[in-house]
Amino acid sequence: MSESAHETGGAGPSHRSVEAGVAIVVGVLGLITVYGSLKVGTGWGDEGPKAGFFPFYIGLIIIISSVVNLFQLFATKNDNTAFATWEQIYKVLTVVIPTAIYVAIIPFSGIYVASALLIGIFMVWLGKYKVVVALPTAIAVPIFFFVTFERWFLVPLPKGPIEKLLGF
Numbered sequence: 267m268s269e270s271a272h273e274t275g276g277a278g279p280s281h282r283s284v285e286a287g288v289a290i291v292v293g294v295l296g297l298i299t300v301y302g303s304l305k306v307g308t309g310w311g312d313e314g315p316k317a318g319f320f321p322f323y324i325g326l327i328i329i330i331s332s333v334v335n336l337f338q339l340f341a342t343k344n345d346n347t348a349f350a351t352w353e354q355i356y357k358v359l360t361v362v363i364p365t366a367i368y369v370a371i372i373p374f375s376g377i378y379v380a381s382a383l384l385i386g387i388f389m390v391w392l393g394k395y396k397v398v399v400a401l402p403t404a405i406a407v408p409i410f411f412f413v414t415f416e417r418w419f420l421v422p423l424p425k426g427p428i429e430k431l432l433g434f
């Protein structure tokens with residue numbers, strides 16, 4: 267990270283708050299893992315370990331690691347360094363949010379339509395390409411991957427209503 271991000275102090279979330287947030291979120295995921303493991307059984311059955319045996323211990327390790335991280339974080343002196351500036355976080359979110367939307371719409375639109383939309387939007391919005399360049403690229407790339415995966419490698423990928431309408 268650049269020196270200016272560290273020197274600005276209050277220009278974004280603090281390094282400590284981000285580390286604490288990540289440790290808490292990971293700890294909660296560990297708790298969810300342990301809870302799910304307890305529901306399916308963590309003991310030893312006639313055939314060997316039950317379905318929740320290994321996930322239970324992995325969840326415990328995750329929880330313990332999160333607690334250790336939080337303890338170490340608050341045991342050290344706070345140096346008030348910024349994790350990142352709000353501008354840097356905005357730049358990351360301009361990629362993360364559309365990508366999350368892309369993943370969310372794949373079950374409804376299929377991977378090829380969703381990919382064409384993502385490529386086109388990214389090229390025009392972030393890449394500042396003209397639509398006359400972005401549109402053919404956004405159409406050609408999913409077609410290339412359709413031919414590669416569906417026809418050559420015979421690996422079916424999620425299809426939506428447009429592909430079904432076209433008989434793919």
